[in-house]
Amino acid sequence: MAYDKFSKIVSPAVPLPIENVDTDQIIPARFLKAVERKGFGDNLFRDWRYDKSNQPIADFALNNPTYSGKILVGGKNFGSGSSREHAAWAVYDYGFRVVVSSFFADIFKGNALNNGLLPVVVSPEFLEKIFDGIEADPNAEFEVDLPSQTFTIKATGESESFEINSYKKHCLQNGLDDIDYLVSLKDEIAAFEK
Amino acid sequence: MEAKTLFDKIWDAHVVKQVEGGPNVLYIDRHFIHEVTSPVAFLGLKTRGLKVFRPDQTTATPDHNVPTINQNMSIKDELSRNQVEMLKKNCEENGIVHHGLGTEGHGVVHIIGPEMGLTQPGMTIVCGDSHTSTHGAFGAIAFGIGTSEVEMVLASQCIMQPKPKKMRITVNGELSKGVTAKDIALYIISKISTSGGTGHFIEYAGSAITGLSMEGRMTLCNLSIESGARGGMIAPDETTINYVKGREFAPKGEAWDKAVAYWETLKSDEGAKFDTEYIYEAADIEPMITYGTNPGMGLGVSQAIPTGEDMTGTDKATFLKSLKYMDFNPGDAMKGKKVDYVFLGSCTNGRIEDFRAFADFVKGKQKANDVIVWLVPGSKAVEKQIIAEGLDKVFEAAGMALRQPGCSACLAMNDDKIPEGKYAVSTSNRNFEGRQGPGARTLLASPLTAAAAAVTGVITDPREFL
Numbered sequence: 001m002a003y004d005k006f007s008k009i010v011s012p013a014v015p016l017p018i019e020n021v022d023t024d025q026i027i028p029a030r031f032l033k034a035v036e037r038k039g040f041g042d043n044l045f046r047d048w049r050y051d052k053s054n055q056p057i058a059d060f061a062l063n064n065p066t067y068s069g070k071i072l073v074g075g076k077n078f079g080s081g082s083s084r085e086h087a088a089w090a091v092y093d094y095g096f097r098v099v100v101s102s103f104f105a106d107i108f109k110g111n112a113l114n115n116g117l118l119p120v121v122v123s124p125e126f127l128e129k130i131f132d133g134i135e136a137d138p139n140a141e142f143e144v145d146l147p148s149q150t151f152t153i154k155a156t157g158e159s160e161s162f163e164i165n166s167y168k169k170h171c172l173q174n175g176l177d178d179i180d181y182l183v184s185l186k187d188e189i190a191a192f193e194k
Numbered sequence: 195m196e197a198k199t200l201f202d203k204i205w206d207a208h209v210v211k212q213v214e215g216g217p218n219v220l221y222i223d224r225h226f227i228h229e230v231t232s233p234v235a236f237l238g239l240k241t242r243g244l245k246v247f248r249p250d251q252t253t254a255t256p257d258h259n260v261p262t263i264n265q266n267m268s269i270k271d272e273l274s275r276n277q278v279e280m281l282k283k284n285c286e287e288n289g290i291v292h293h294g295l296g297t298e299g300h301g302v303v304h305i306i307g308p309e310m311g312l313t314q315p316g317m318t319i320v321c322g323d324s325h326t327s328t329h330g331a332f333g334a335i336a337f338g339i340g341t342s343e344v345e346m347v348l349a350s351q352c353i354m355q356p357k358p359k360k361m362r363i364t365v366n367g368e369l370s371k372g373v374t375a376k377d378i379a380l381y382i383i384s385k386i387s388t389s390g391g392t393g394h395f396i397e398y399a400g401s402a403i404t405g406l407s408m409e410g411r412m413t414l415c416n417l418s419i420e421s422g423a424r425g426g427m428i429a430p431d432e433t434t435i436n437y438v439k440g441r442e443f444a445p446k447g448e449a450w451d452k453a454v455a456y457w458e459t460l461k462s463d464e465g466a467k468f469d470t471e472y473i474y475e476a477a478d479i480e481p482m483i484t485y486g487t488n489p490g491m492g493l494g495v496s497q498a499i500p501t502g503e504d505m506t507g508t509d510k511a512t513f514l515k516s517l518k519y520m521d522f523n524p525g526d527a528m529k530g531k532k533v534d535y536v537f538l539g540s541c542t543n544g545r546i547e548d549f550r551a552f553a554d555f556v557k558g559k560q561k562a563n564d565v566i567v568w569l570v571p572g573s574k575a576v577e578k579q580i581i582a583e584g585l586d587k588v589f590e591a592a593g594m595a596l597r598q599p600g601c602s603a604c605l606a607m608n609d610d611k612i613p614e615g616k617y618a619v620s621t622s623n624r625n626f627e628g629r630q631g632p633g634a635r636t637l638l639a640s641p642l643t644a645a646a647a648a649v650t651g652v653i654t655d656p657r658e659f660l
Contacts, residue, residue, distance in 0.1 A: 019512040020388055020488050024626040029605040033259065033273035035233035035280050047628050052614075075508050077389040080422060080488070081626060082605075083324040084231065085340035106358075106392055106424055107324060111340035165356065167216025177342065182350035183244065185211065185219060189352055192210045192221055 003116025079108025301573020311441025544572025
């Protein structure tokens, strides 16, 4: 699936200081009935964002006009639970390009990388600093630099490097996905089958 | 020769290619698809002008969205119907076997695979569903994938995966009466948390594990993902081989002998290295129940919710948020709490053994008046067996009715939704907020503990009746 090429992002961030944010919260199952990949951003965090009568819940971060930006910052074990790729689609479709946490669930992380959404793993201490930075100034900017693999708190200049394998890094920087690559291996795969 | 784990042996035999600085190109033997995570993958293939590479290695069935009553009628919910119809159409266009609603082979995807003998030791198995870990019970590498990866498998029969770390969880000794595979799983997750297995593939070992039936092993491996692990597996043994033998897609004749000879080599070598190891005693495990909003928040049914006094920071905030959702107080005893719904079913506990255990328990007893009980078989084959054994009559006599196969209230994509604020003792796999319907409150437990709640109307230790 085509997505934007990723290089460097400088943006404020939206805080979600909750642990174990599971993919049922990111996008509840009742919104998985589409047969095309569009519009999932409208239902991102649906049941935390809207009440029973579909009114926005004011104190939820996405409804709070104080917060904005392309970076979502979550507590540890972000994206646990169901393998639904719709979760990564919803986060991307809403407008985020980076999710930061001290720990991601494996399937969500893989799904994010396959969709141009960069999961950035930082240390628990650095994660706290990011949350503190947003609390001190909701407009504070953060820099995510994929080529140098660094995440920087612009206000203090503190930065931490993050890991990504060189293959996936190349894919993200060039907007490529794995399918073209795998299809190019067909002869090798057929030979392997024998 | 280097000592290898069971996982290494199977993984290494399926690596087509190691990508420079990246993941492995891993060959997939068996691919299962359902209606929710496959349509966008088929659309992707179409957009790229690609055909399905090995259609005979993919098997399809609609399960997530289907109603569990009146399956002979057209599905009322338009979006659900569209997904179910789209799956059938995509399969027809691509030459993929499809077990449609109401047909003999229909059921929850992780239940029908093993039943048909499609799941075999030594295989790599994937599906766009995290509970694909179920199939690891046979000594296979089985794990859930995203839709992009479903498209990869359809296009090339391969996916790109970094090799995970290895964990071994050993449970020694014998399980006490009233303690089941579900309780082992909830016990382990309560110990290592919902992220303790992340980055790992688990091998389960020890006498409490090898003593389990295939159904029990499937329940245990099914819940591996709830500890954060991609999957869990158990080395194939006589129990495994006896289960697979004679099933529709099991090897036959000479091919069978050859397969068994290979399967017998599938165990971790003496001295094989695991990145992480845990050892537990079966005697320490009691019937489990969850009290919070993730499967790691579980405890023995006779125990009380933690007070949280020793917690700090986001840990405490997460704990309190969870209890607020459940409307429980720190320190509350679990026993005696009111139950509104009981759900028996899902890929975790929707197999014949689960229905036998539940029926044995409720036989000669009556459903509590104000409890609603949903009994949802995992497949048509399970439903048929329930009827053949007369278990449906036992349920009827107890005031409970059998429904038709599907994922049902496990994730409430169909009409089987637990109403807001109601408590459900559920044999499924996730107690996340809203998982069983907006505002629903889920208490995960074994079929036995669920049966006890169904007849008493409150959380009950099933051992009191045994």
